[in-house]
Amino acid sequence: MAESLSLLDELSWRGLLYQHTDGIADWLRDPRGIYAGFDPTAASLHVGSMVPIMGLVHAQRAGHRPVALVGGGTGLIGDPGGKTTERALMTLEQVEENARGIRAQLEHFLDFSGASAARMRNNADWLLKLGALDLMRDVGKHFTVNYMLAKDSVQSRLDAGISYTEFSYMLLQAYDFLELKRGDEVSVQLGGSDQWGNMTAGMELIRRSGAGEAHVLTMPLMMKADGTKFGKSEGGAVWLDPQLTSPYRFYQFWVNADDRDVGRLLRYFSLLPRAEIEALERDVAEHPEKREAQRALARDVTARLHGVDAARVAAEVSGLLFGGADARSLSGDAVEALSREITTAEAPLPAASADVLDLLVSTSLAASRGAAKRLVEQGGVYVNGARITMAARTIDEGSLLAGGHALLRKGARDYALVRFVSR
Numbered sequence: 188m189a190e191s192l193s194l195l196d197e198l199s200w201r202g203l204l205y206q207h208t209d210g211i212a213d214w215l216r217d218p219r220g221i222y223a224g225f226d227p228t229a230a231s232l233h234v235g236s237m238v239p240i241m242g243l244v245h246a247q248r249a250g251h252r253p254v255a256l257v258g259g260g261t262g263l264i265g266d267p268g269g270k271t272t273e274r275a276l277m278t279l280e281q282v283e284e285n286a287r288g289i290r291a292q293l294e295h296f297l298d299f300s301g302a303s304a305a306r307m308r309n310n311a312d313w314l315l316k317l318g319a320l321d322l323m324r325d326v327g328k329h330f331t332v333n334y335m336l337a338k339d340s341v342q343s344r345l346d347a348g349i350s351y352t353e354f355s356y357m358l359l360q361a362y363d364f365l366e367l368k369r370g371d372e373v374s375v376q377l378g379g380s381d382q383w384g385n386m387t388a389g390m391e392l393i394r395r396s397g398a399g400e401a402h403v404l405t406m407p408l409m410m411k412a413d414g415t416k417f418g419k420s421e422g423g424a425v426w427l428d429p430q431l432t433s434p435y436r437f438y439q440f441w442v443n444a445d446d447r448d449v450g451r452l453l454r455y456f457s458l459l460p461r462a463e464i465e466a467l468e469r470d471v472a473e474h475p476e477k478r479e480a481q482r483a484l485a486r487d488v489t490a491r492l493h494g495v496d497a498a499r500v501a502a503e504v505s506g507l508l509f510g511g512a513d514a515r516s517l518s519g520d521a522v523e524a525l526s527r528e529i530t531t532a533e534a535p536l537p538a539a540s541a542d543v544l545d546l547l548v549s550t551s552l553a554a555s556r557g558a559a560k561r562l563v564e565q566g567g568v569y570v571n572g573a574r575i576t577m578a579a580r581t582i583d584e585g586s587l588l589a590g591g592h593a594l595l596r597k598g599a600r601d602y603a604l605v606r607f608v609s610r
């Protein structure tokens with residue numbers, strides 16, 4: 188659905204507009220095809236990839252036609268931009284497998300139906316058919332070596348050395364733009380600010396080939412307030428694939444956003460209304476301890492990628508582990524999700540009751556029964572949220588959580604789950 192703001196105004200308000208070509212505002216008064224490219228050199232996109240994804244989302248909401256281009260062909264070479272060394276070359280099979288996974292992820296964000304239906308394209312469809320002579324004759328003749336040497340992505344690699352393979356990458360990306368202009372009426376490319384040189388090369392090729400008018404716009408590269416790169420957690424990259432980053436850990440990444448970052452992240456990655464975002468920003472300034480903005484951000488982004496149910500379950504697990512929620516209120520889905528995030532051990536379903544001391548040892552919360560006894564005596568052990576004592580330290584079947592589980596906690600944050608099974 189089109190928003191009241193133009194695409195440029197919307198991107199500008201959200202802080203997603205970095206640079207654009209002259210005349211693009213007038214060009215975007217009519218519906219246009221707008222594309223962004225995605226590199227298939229990994230099995231999954233990560234949260235940093237969501238910046239151009241959200242650019243396409245806002246383009247579609249403003250009535251334009253988004254095209255997501257998976258670089259199945261250029262992925263065989265690799266973009267030198269932002270790299271200090273040559274990339275390892277991948278096989279065609281690896282790139283094709285990665286491209287299939289990325290396509291599935293993009294479909295969570297873009298609407299592939301209606302008047303502004305999104306399209307998926309893979310540049311392997313034309314680049315694998317493009318011969319060396321065709322490239323030199325139809326593309327290379329339009330660019331001088333001086334023009335190519337002046338690009339930042341090349342300049343940054345001259346001292347260390349850059350192969351002809353990566354040097355020629357911008358010609359392939361330029362050809363992508365021309366191919367999409369001819370085949371899909373795409374006339375605007377969006378991408379990261381580090382891609383400006385390659386993107387304007389494509390615009391230049393379109394002009395010199397007599398294919399009409401084209402424009403580019405770039406979006407800022409994300410850095411956190413503490414100066415570290417956005418998209419990393421203690422466990423490494425935060426992936427969009429739930430097999431690589433679970434919905435709970437994805438949710439928790441956003442919940443853990445720094446107060447200094449959360450307003451910007453809401454604008455970048457959520458689709459909440461402007462008034463709601465501004466209210467949440469005020470709430471951060473006035474009541475940062477509530478972390479309402481972080482939770483709103485996590486719910487919105489997680490639900491879009493993984494679905495409403497997965498976001499609800501992730502919020503339940505997060506509320507238990509970090510918000511003091513009552514374990515007995517956990518849904519069966521939340522208990523199952525929890526079992527994938529913390530230490531989980533199985534124990535035989537007791538005839539009468541199970542001794543917590545034995546369970547502490549079996550889950551490695553205590554090194555021995557003696558150590559477990561001392562923990563209980565010191566008041567540092569909880570079962571399903573309730574502190575236990577030596578006099579009342581057993582668990583019976585009637586006190587179990589959904590699915591026959593018991594949640595053990597040592598101290599404030601050290602958890603383990605026991606799943607009781609029939610033997």
